């Protein structure tokens with residue numbers, strides 16, 4: 386199930402964050418900016434696969450087909466837009482870290 390903001394009731398979306406080299410995800414409200422830490426289960430509810438890469442110690446969420454039947458058409462549409470933003474930001478990051486081992 387998609388989570389809703391406890392403050393204003395808008396649907397929240399996963400957002401990637403980075404803090405002291407560690408990447409993690411939060412659920413963020415696009416309306417009022419409220420955010421809370423996203424659990425693996427939360428991300429799965431959004432059709433994101435939560436992958437921990439132990440070699441890099443990063444967390445990668447991979448967008449999968451938004452076919453969760455629990456989502457309303459409106460939610461699906463919003464998620465679709467979100468995925469596009471997410472994939473764009475993931476592409477940018479790939480170019481960012483070009484250090485070789």
Ligand SMILES: [Zn+2]
Nearest residue numbers: 390393414417
């Ligand atoms: Zn809110």
